[in-house]
Amino acid sequence: MRSYINAKFSISQSTKDALHDDDKGNFGVAFAFDEPSEREDVFKWMNLEPSEEN
Template structure:
């Protein structure tokens, strides 16, 4: 994992699903930090896919994320809002709670956050 993407001639992207595995142990955290360093050095993309903000929120890592998507998670609404640079006010919690399937919050590389809707482009994908 740490060496993937070190060829400057190649464009690489790493999709890390169930990323909690990397945050569950000191060894995993070390590997993930090294992957980020390599990714930044070689301009690679890393997709950190998790079901919880707790898996991705590290006080010293908050500046390392480019864009983020967050769907409503009833047990973590305040954390989701903070991660997405929104105040955890009652109004924002209600906005998050009222999102329907396919809607999520999107944060861009400048820290701006908006609510977006994801739609299925092709009928064959519906299955």
């Protein structure tokens, strides 16, 4: 039963910390603040194309 009530949190101030992390495919929810200097890295980490809409 304990395995069903399980959560993993990875918290950092920079998306660059997660770009080299082996766990980047194991998250059900991702959140990032819009930091202009890291915007391209946020798109890369979330597997999104950089576009006006995104």
